[in-house]
Amino acid sequence: MVNAVVGVFALSVWIGFFVNRQDIFSWVRLGVFLKNILSTTDAARFLRASLGVGIIIFLVILEQISRNFFKKPVSFTKRDIKNIVDSSDYTYSFNAFASDKSYIVNDEKDAFIMYAKSKGSWIALGDPVGKSERKNELLWKFKEIADNASAKPAFIGIDHKYVQIYDDIGLDTFNIGQExxxxxxxxxxxxxxxxxxxxxxxxxxxxxxxxxxxxxxxxxxxxxxxxxxxxxxxxxxxxxxxxxxxxxxxxxxxxxxxxxxxxxxxxxxxxxxxxxxxxxxxxxxxxxxxxxxxxxxxxxxxxxxxxxxxxxxxxxxxxxxxxxxxxxxxxxxxxxxxxxxxxxxxxxxxxxxxxxxxxxxxPVWHNRYIAVHPDKYIITFIKSFTVLVSPLRTVGGKHLFRRFFKR
Known part of the structure; x- marks a missing residue:
């Protein structure tokens, strides 16, 4: 997103300089430049606007660098995960206790996403667990961390109530059944x-x-x-x-x-x-x-x-x-x-x-969805998910052999 904004800004500045090149390049001396930039000409207004937007973009980039390189990751314990699960309304949250899960936890430690890595995908099980008002923030955080790791985020078994949030972070949703x-x-x-x-x-x-x-x-x-x-x-x-x-x-x-x-x-x-x-x-x-x-x-x-x-x-x-x-x-x-x-x-x-x-x-039936990266990523996701849920290997490869004969 920041790269796109910087690109558009650079293009706008180039066009502005091209259109106003005669006025701007006649202000080469510092004294003349400072005097004319405060005038009411189109060239002066263009330079003031460009300078203001440039400062804003610089501050945003500085904030991004500070957040990505200097902010410490949230430290949490199994007790924190248990406290969040204990506050949940849904039993799927208890899958977080299984030994094969990793977690992304928010700063307040009252919500988390459980996931596992597979072939360049970070696959989350269900919606974020915890306070509903934290879901949007946590989903953006998960996507950002996955993007920084050059991984594709995906969610499986999400509720129909939150489909719009996944759309907002750039994921496509597909119905996989009902609960x-x-x-x-x-x-x-x-x-x-x-x-x-x-x-x-x-x-x-x-x-x-x-x-x-x-x-x-x-x-x-x-x-x-x-x-x-x-x-x-x-x-x-x-x-x-x-x-x-x-x-x-x-x-x-x-x-x-x-x-x-x-x-x-x-x-x-x-x-x-x-x-x-x-x-x-x-x-x-x-x-x-x-x-x-x-x-x-x-x-x-x-x-x-x-x-x-x-x-x-x-x-x-x-x-x-x-x-x-x-x-x-x-x-x-x-x-x-x-x-x-x-x-x-x-x-x-x-x-x-x-x-x-x-x-x-x-029962009452509710639609459930997967949320995956767009552009036909569904096929790649299915391959990653299949690898992730493959039967556990045992000594001697017994399960590894049986997997090809069990549908």
Missing amino acids: ARVPLITFDKGDGCFEYFCRLEKEIEDAGFKYQIINAGQFGQYREIFAKINKEWEKNVNYLERNFIPGKYDESYMSDMDFGVLEKAGKIYAFSVIIKTKNKCELSSEIVRYIKCGYNVFAYIVFKNILWAKENGYDWFNLGFAHSPSVNDVIGVMRHFAKMFMFAEHFDYNLVFLREFKNKFY
Whole structure:
């Protein structure tokens, strides 16, 4: 932006000197110059205006240099990130606790952007987390830092409410699907709409299974059990753990969460990570793991988590993303983002079945977007995103080999 302004100013000065060259070059002596520059001629007015604009541009450039080279970056700790997450209304903010995230934090330390780097792109997950009045300022800061690093900024999973802000900083937006949120104030399992889930609940509990909540402080005593269930589930469904996106089994932040579990005779058959905001605005359970026991445990756990959220006064239950039927996905862009759709792994990434399941809870759907650099950068972004969320490599290259056979 500054370069463009300087270029226009230089061109204007050149044109001005060309038009007024006879008057200006006749003022070569300093005394004559100082006398004539205060006159009312066109040449004098041009010189005064050019001098004024030149001083303003010089001060702006000086401020830019001072900000970029002398201002210290904001120092912050994990505690600062936790404080911001605790003030959030949305459960996606808890993804900041995963070990694969980097952060840009504002000067006041009350908002941040979580992101990761991939092939010349800085890809942010969701909108800025924190106070809404800080979003505009923080987005500009993120773009400026990315530009200085010769990287292309991009955002994935942003809300429809903030599309205009991303447009203001020069990014193009594309719809990648919709987010399903269940309004718990109107959710009533006895109104006949949830007959299937009620039958499933009765069938499983009549068989001796019991749903219960395990508090975060008890995670240590269940750590090995949960890890074993997760490993068996991954093997049964041929699941590949991926970077960056939600849904990864990550004990580094799970230890601070509550869990909904299914147990029978002292044995745990399933667990889900319960993510909840402190102000009770929203709750979600993006990780559900289970071992085979002859029932549709996945649907049961999600249903029971919703009931628990309602009983405990939460406003919304977030079911995550699904494809949008109204989006004409001619070039198949949607499939590249299916890996980040909550619960997609439980439906073998069949987006039609995934949406049908979420619709059974009668959610409110909101459009979600990606924001990327213009000029056909969408293709480059898709490549960078695909590399970023590629399956985690393991010793011997087992996952690296499997990635080519798992869609």
